Amino acid sequence: MTTEGSDSGRPASGRPRATLADVAAAVGISRTTASNAYNRPDQLSKELRQRIMAAAAELGYSGPDPMARSLRTRQADAVGLIFSERLGYAFRDPAAVEFLHGVGEACTERGRSLLIIPAVPGAVHADTVLRAAVDGFVVFSIAGDDPHLAAVLSRPQPVVVVDAPRDLAGVDFVGIDDRVAFGRVAAHVLGLGHRRIGVVAVRRGEDVPARGSARPLLERLDAGADPHPVRHQRLLGLLDAVEAAGVDAAGVLVSERPGNAREEGALGAAALLDAGPGLTAIMCTSDILAFGALDELASRAVEVPARVTVTGFDDVPAASSAGLTTVRQPMERKGHAAVEALLDAAGSVVLATSLVVRTSSGPVGS
Incomplete structure (x- = not known):
């Protein structure tokens, strides 16, 4: 029966x-x-x-039966995206939303589905990568030692890395030159006469004090191998600009936060202001962190840019209304180009960035 x-x-x-x-x-x-x-x-x-x-x-x-068809053709008609955050972040963070829009549009144009696999630091789900029925992987800004990356590279499908890690053998890269881009905004800040500079950066997946702390740039760069190349390259770009301007790097402090969130930017800015009396500029490795820095300065009644200049990175839509000086990177184009590189074997692509100067930056004592 x-x-x-x-x-x-x-x-x-x-x-x-x-x-x-x-x-x-x-x-x-x-x-x-x-x-x-x-x-x-x-x-x-x-x-x-x-x-x-x-x-x-x-x-x-x-x-x-789609499963039977996949077995017969050995094609899944799907692209796998390894996303180095919780899935909710992908639909909340403005820069991530732009990137996903580009990925989604490219997949739609090619008649492909999209499978997003979160690679959250500390939560290893490499088996999900190994079981994924996809024709290839786009890996979005992941640490070089992340086990999800190792799982992707163990499969025979093509792989394209976006942002990081760079220079993997046999793997195409799509992204920007983070060192040059951050160096450009640093040169702008230095050109305005700022010498007491602080940086708020993301330090994902690593222990960070709840209230935050700050340490010299050179100490941070000398701390050993950095598993997060994007952060490291941006700090190197700052050092390049400092050295080119003949400025003592000892006056530059770095505060690292565990996530790219507005409240984390505020905590990072607070740590810099408390640790560096006389600070006149706060550079942030994302616009979201910069918005938090602006919040903290406002809570202390510190005028921007009269007393402190603030800069960001990404040029998300809200940056314009906030008057934020930042680096514009083509996030949507980056996502589209990654899928093109994967499906067309188009090779590596380095996209251009530009400095956008707005009212959050000004000369020292302006």
């Missing part, structure tokens, strides 16, 4: 499931021709395809 929902090969009604062969017989065509109605509709006339689909609807045939 068969119970409802059992694996009997029959639907709950007791009728055998219709097959593609049944549809073909009903229309009086070959099975191959019936298959073309689903897989190669351009091979059929509109009228014939309508007859086939009508017969399928009458028989209750819903179409080829």
Whole structure:
């Protein structure tokens, strides 16, 4: 006796499931021709395809089994995205939203689905990567020693890395030159006469004091191997600009926070202001952190830019209304280019950035 929902090969009604062969017989065509109605509709006339689909609807045939098709063609028609944050962050952070929009548009244009796999620091789900039915992976800004990256590289599918890590053998890269970009905004700040500078940066997946602390730039850069190349490259860009200006790097402090959130930017700015009397500029490695820094300065009645200059990075939509001086990077284009590189084997792409000067930056004592 068969119970409802059992694996009997029959639907709950007791009728055998219709097959593609049944549809073909009903229309009086070959099975191959019936298959073309689903897989190669351009091979059929509109009228014939309508007859086939009508017969399928009458028989209750819903179409080829996608799992069986995938096994037969060895294609999943899906792109895997390894996202180095919780999934909720992907739909909340403005820069991440722009990036995902570019990825999504490119997938839609190519008739591909998108599977997002979160690679949250400290929560290893490498098995999810190994089981993913995808034709290739886009890896978004991940630590070089992350086990999810190792799982991706162990598979035979093509891989494109966005932002970090860079220079992986046999893996295409899509991103920007973070060192040059951050160096450009640092040169702008130094050119305004600022010498007592603080930086708020993200230090994901690492222990950070709740209230925050600050330490010299050179001490941070000398702390050993940094698993997060984007942060490291931006700090190196700042050092390049400081040295080019003939400024003593000892006056530059870095406060690191565990996440890219507005409240973290406020905590980082507070740590810098408490540790560095006379600070005249706060540079942030994202616009979101910069918004938090502006909040903290406002809470202390510190005028911007008259007493402290603030800069960000990304140029998210809200940066303009906030008057934030920042670095514009093409996040949407970055996502689109990553899928193009993956599906077309288009090779590595380094996208241009630009400095956007607004009212949050000004000369010392302005």
